[in-house]
Amino acid sequence: MTETPIELELSVKQSQSESGRGLQPPPLFQLPLTAQDPFDNDQQTQLQLSESNPEAQQQAKPRWINPRRLLLLLLGFSLSSAILGLFYYMHYNHQKRNIQTVTPCLSPACRWASARLSMSADPFTQPCDYFLFACGSDVLSPEKGGRQRGQGIPGHPQNQKENAGRTERKGQRKEKIPDRRTVLLQYLREILEADDRPASTAVQKAKAFYRSCLDTKSIETAGADPFLTLIQKLGGWAVSGQWNRTDFNSTLSLLMRDYATFPFFNLYAGKDPNEMPRETAKRYIQIDQPDLLIPVQWNSKTLKSQAETQTLRPFLESCQRYLSLLGAPPSRSMIHVGTFISLSSELAVAAAPLRFRLSRGQLYQRTTIGELQKQAPGIDWLGCLRAAFHPLPLFKDDHVLLHNLPYIMQMSRTIGKWLVKHELSTSPVHTYMVLNLLHTLIPALDSRFSETANNLSLALGEAGGVADRWKRCVSETERGFGHVLTHLLSERTARREAEEIIQNIFSSFKSTLRELKWTDQKSLQFVMKKVEPLIPRLWTTKEISSEAELDLLFSKVTVGTNSFFSNYVQLLSFRRKRRNELLTGRAEAADSLSVTPFLLGDELLFPMGMFIPPLFHPTYPRAMNYGLMGFLIAKDILHLILPDVYSQSEMVHAVGECVWAHYLAVTKGEAGGGGEFSLSAAQRQEVWVQYSALQIALQAYHQSLKNHPWDTSISGLSHTRLFLTSFSQVHCDSDAYSQFMPLEPSFLITVICSKSDLCPESLQCPNKTQQHSLETC
Known part of the structure; x- marks a missing residue:
C-alpha cells in the first residue's frame, strides 16, 4: 500500500532556557530566529571600511556628486531594499506561523478529555513499555506457535518484570476507554439520571422505570411473591399443589x-x-x-x-x-x-x-x-x-x-x-412452560434467582459474573423504552459532524482499496462492484418524530415507583406492539444499543450510539475525533465489507508479517519475521485490518485539513500527535476481534512512525537499534 505523505505539524519541547517559566503549551516548531538581517550586515561592513580609510572617503566624494550616477545608485539601492524587505517579511511570517502555538479547545468536553488524557500513559514519553502489551488470544497458543490467554509471549521483556510492574501497567490500561457498548451504556445512564429540563410523559416513564430497577431494596423485600402471584393468575401449577388444569x-x-x-x-x-x-x-x-x-x-x-x-x-x-x-x-x-x-x-x-x-x-x-x-x-x-x-x-x-x-x-x-x-x-408440560416463564422474569426478581443462573453459567464454563446493577437497568430500560432512548440519543447527536467523518472515512477507504495489490483484476472488480453502490450515512429512525408521538405510544403504560416486577411484566406485553410493527413493515429491525454499522440494502448505516463521548464529540479537535472514532469506523467498514480479503490480496500477508517483524524486533531483538511465533492467516488479516484502518483514518484527517486548514488542540499537542495519542486509547480487550489480534493496536503507532517524520525521535526505544533497519509496512 502506498503511503500518502503527510506534512502535519508536530509539537516539540520548549528550550531549556524557558524551563524556569510556568507551564505553557509547546509550540509547533521551535526554529531559531535569525540574529540579524543580512542587509544590516552589509551596511555595517561599508561603514567600518569608510571610517577606517579617510583618504578613500575623500577620493570617492567626486564620484558621488555626479547626479546621474547618484540617481542610478539610489534606484538600485531602493530595488535591493524592496527585494530584501519582501524576503525578510515572508521569512518572518513563515517563522511566526511555525512558532505560534495551536489554538486550544476550551469547551467543557475538551477540558474533560484533557484531564482524562493527562491521567493516561503517554505513548510518546513511554514508548518502550506502553506499546508492548499483548492481547489475550486463544489462537496464539504455544502449540500453534504463540501463547495462551493471560500469558505473555515467551521471552517477552515484560514477563521478566516484577508483579508490581505488571500491576502498574494494568493501572495504566484502566485509564483507557472501555468497550463501545459500555461507553454507550454509561452515556444512556447519564441521560436517564439527568434532571436537566422538564421531560415529556414518555421520557418520565422511562426514567421512572429505570429508577424502579435500581431500587434493589424493594425488589429484595418482595422476594418470590410477585412471581407466585402471577402463577396463580395463570391457573396455578401442580408443583404448588394448586392447579386448575388449564388448557x-x-x-x-x-x-x-x-x-x-x-x-x-x-x-x-x-x-x-x-x-x-x-x-x-x-x-x-x-x-x-x-x-x-x-x-x-x-x-x-x-x-x-x-x-x-x-x-x-x-x-x-x-x-x-x-x-x-x-x-x-x-x-x-x-x-x-x-x-x-x-x-x-x-x-x-x-x-x-x-x-x-x-x-x-x-x-x-x-x-x-x-x-x-x-x-x-x-x-x-x-x-x-x-x-x-x-x-x-x-x-x-x-x-x-x-x-x-x-x-x-x-x-x-x-x-x-x-x-x-x-x-x-x-403435568410436566405445564411445569415446563412455567419454568420458561420464570427464566423470562428472572431480571425482575430478587438477586437469589440471578445468582442461581450465574452459578449455572460458571459451572458450564460460560462467561459468568453478575453485571453491575446500573448496566442491567439501562439494558432493561432500552428493551422496554427503546423508542424513547433512540429519541433522546437523536436529540444529542451531532449529525453534521458525524456525517462528515463517515463520508471522509468511507472515501479514504475506497481509495485504499484501489491501491491494494489484488490477486487478479476480477477480485478488485468484485469488491468495487460491492462497494461503489453503497451509501454511507448516519442511521436515524423515522418512526418517532416528536415527543407527542412518544407520549401517545406509551399512553397506556403505567409505571410504578416501587414495583419493578409489575413494570417489567407490563413492558413484556408492550413488546408485542414492536413485533407487529416489524411484521407490517412500519419499523426497521435496528437496536438502539447497536455500536457497529450494518448493511440495509445499498445503505451502510452507522448507529447514533457510536458518536457519543468520550469516543466522539462535535467540539473535540478533529484530530481527536479522527484518531479514535475515525479508526473505529474504518475498522468496522473493513470487517463488514471485506470479511475475508486474505485470499484476494497479497498485501494482507505482507503487511501482517511486516508489522509482526516490527513487534518481534522490539520484544525479542530479532528483525526477522515469523519464526516459532509466526501468525496464522486470520491473525495476519486482523493485523492488516487494524493497520490499514489507522492509515485510512490518518489519510482522511489529512484530507480534511486540506479542505478546511484549521483545527484546535488539547494540552498544546500538535495535530498529528493528538491524532495518535487519541488512537492509543483503543485497546484490544474492547475489540470484538481481539482473539485474532496478537498485539495491542497502540503498537501500530511505532510502525507507522518508524519511517516517517510524523513522530518525534524519542518514540524509538534507545536500546532497540534494530528498528531503524526495518522496512516500512
Missing part, C-alpha cells in the same frame, strides 16, 4: 401474547432473503427453534444434540434451587425436576446449530399456517400466532418461514405424547 394451547397463547415467553419455538418477524428485490421484500412471521434452557452438545457423528452427564448435574441443581426459592415442598420437587429434564432432553434432540441447518437448507422454508398445522398438529398454530401478533389479522393461507422443520415436527409429536401420558398426574 395447554390456551396457556401457551397467553405466555406468548402477554409475557414474551416462547417455550417450544421462537417467533420473530423478518424478510425472506430469497425474494427479489430485497429492499422491497415483504416481511413474514419466522418460526425457529427455541432457546433451550437445558445445556446440550452437538454430536457431529449422530447429527443430534444431546445432554452430557457433566452438564446435567449443575443444571439439575439449579432447577432444584429454583423450585426451593418458589416454596415447592422438597418431597415433590425432585419428581417435577426429573420430568422437566426428561422432557427438555427429548425436545433438544431435534435442535441443531445454525451452521448445520444452513448446510442442509433448513432455513427460510416457506409454508402456510394451514400446511404447518397438518405437519405439526400438536400446536394450535393459528390460535397461537394470532395471540402473539394480536390484533393483526392472520389466516390459514398466510405464509410463514420455518428455520428447522424437523425440530418443529419432533416437538409436536413429543408434546402430544407427554400430554396424553403425564399431564393428568404431574
Whole structure:
C-alpha cells in the first residue's frame, strides 16, 4: 500500500532556557530566529571600511556628486531594499506561523478529555513499555506457535518484570476507554439520571422505570411473591399443589401474547432473503427453534444434540434451587425436576446449530399456517400466532418461514405424547412452560434467582459474573423504552459532524482499496462492484418524530415507583406492539444499543450510539475525533465489507508479517519475521485490518485539513500527535476481534512512525537499534 505523505505539524519541547517559566503549551516548531538581517550586515561592513580609510572617503566624494550616477545608485539601492524587505517579511511570517502555538479547545468536553488524557500513559514519553502489551488470544497458543490467554509471549521483556510492574501497567490500561457498548451504556445512564429540563410523559416513564430497577431494596423485600402471584393468575401449577388444569394451547397463547415467553419455538418477524428485490421484500412471521434452557452438545457423528452427564448435574441443581426459592415442598420437587429434564432432553434432540441447518437448507422454508398445522398438529398454530401478533389479522393461507422443520415436527409429536401420558398426574408440560416463564422474569426478581443462573453459567464454563446493577437497568430500560432512548440519543447527536467523518472515512477507504495489490483484476472488480453502490450515512429512525408521538405510544403504560416486577411484566406485553410493527413493515429491525454499522440494502448505516463521548464529540479537535472514532469506523467498514480479503490480496500477508517483524524486533531483538511465533492467516488479516484502518483514518484527517486548514488542540499537542495519542486509547480487550489480534493496536503507532517524520525521535526505544533497519509496512 502506498503511503500518502503527510506534512502535519508536530509539537516539540520548549528550550531549556524557558524551563524556569510556568507551564505553557509547546509550540509547533521551535526554529531559531535569525540574529540579524543580512542587509544590516552589509551596511555595517561599508561603514567600518569608510571610517577606517579617510583618504578613500575623500577620493570617492567626486564620484558621488555626479547626479546621474547618484540617481542610478539610489534606484538600485531602493530595488535591493524592496527585494530584501519582501524576503525578510515572508521569512518572518513563515517563522511566526511555525512558532505560534495551536489554538486550544476550551469547551467543557475538551477540558474533560484533557484531564482524562493527562491521567493516561503517554505513548510518546513511554514508548518502550506502553506499546508492548499483548492481547489475550486463544489462537496464539504455544502449540500453534504463540501463547495462551493471560500469558505473555515467551521471552517477552515484560514477563521478566516484577508483579508490581505488571500491576502498574494494568493501572495504566484502566485509564483507557472501555468497550463501545459500555461507553454507550454509561452515556444512556447519564441521560436517564439527568434532571436537566422538564421531560415529556414518555421520557418520565422511562426514567421512572429505570429508577424502579435500581431500587434493589424493594425488589429484595418482595422476594418470590410477585412471581407466585402471577402463577396463580395463570391457573396455578401442580408443583404448588394448586392447579386448575388449564388448557395447554390456551396457556401457551397467553405466555406468548402477554409475557414474551416462547417455550417450544421462537417467533420473530423478518424478510425472506430469497425474494427479489430485497429492499422491497415483504416481511413474514419466522418460526425457529427455541432457546433451550437445558445445556446440550452437538454430536457431529449422530447429527443430534444431546445432554452430557457433566452438564446435567449443575443444571439439575439449579432447577432444584429454583423450585426451593418458589416454596415447592422438597418431597415433590425432585419428581417435577426429573420430568422437566426428561422432557427438555427429548425436545433438544431435534435442535441443531445454525451452521448445520444452513448446510442442509433448513432455513427460510416457506409454508402456510394451514400446511404447518397438518405437519405439526400438536400446536394450535393459528390460535397461537394470532395471540402473539394480536390484533393483526392472520389466516390459514398466510405464509410463514420455518428455520428447522424437523425440530418443529419432533416437538409436536413429543408434546402430544407427554400430554396424553403425564399431564393428568404431574403435568410436566405445564411445569415446563412455567419454568420458561420464570427464566423470562428472572431480571425482575430478587438477586437469589440471578445468582442461581450465574452459578449455572460458571459451572458450564460460560462467561459468568453478575453485571453491575446500573448496566442491567439501562439494558432493561432500552428493551422496554427503546423508542424513547433512540429519541433522546437523536436529540444529542451531532449529525453534521458525524456525517462528515463517515463520508471522509468511507472515501479514504475506497481509495485504499484501489491501491491494494489484488490477486487478479476480477477480485478488485468484485469488491468495487460491492462497494461503489453503497451509501454511507448516519442511521436515524423515522418512526418517532416528536415527543407527542412518544407520549401517545406509551399512553397506556403505567409505571410504578416501587414495583419493578409489575413494570417489567407490563413492558413484556408492550413488546408485542414492536413485533407487529416489524411484521407490517412500519419499523426497521435496528437496536438502539447497536455500536457497529450494518448493511440495509445499498445503505451502510452507522448507529447514533457510536458518536457519543468520550469516543466522539462535535467540539473535540478533529484530530481527536479522527484518531479514535475515525479508526473505529474504518475498522468496522473493513470487517463488514471485506470479511475475508486474505485470499484476494497479497498485501494482507505482507503487511501482517511486516508489522509482526516490527513487534518481534522490539520484544525479542530479532528483525526477522515469523519464526516459532509466526501468525496464522486470520491473525495476519486482523493485523492488516487494524493497520490499514489507522492509515485510512490518518489519510482522511489529512484530507480534511486540506479542505478546511484549521483545527484546535488539547494540552498544546500538535495535530498529528493528538491524532495518535487519541488512537492509543483503543485497546484490544474492547475489540470484538481481539482473539485474532496478537498485539495491542497502540503498537501500530511505532510502525507507522518508524519511517516517517510524523513522530518525534524519542518514540524509538534507545536500546532497540534494530528498528531503524526495518522496512516500512
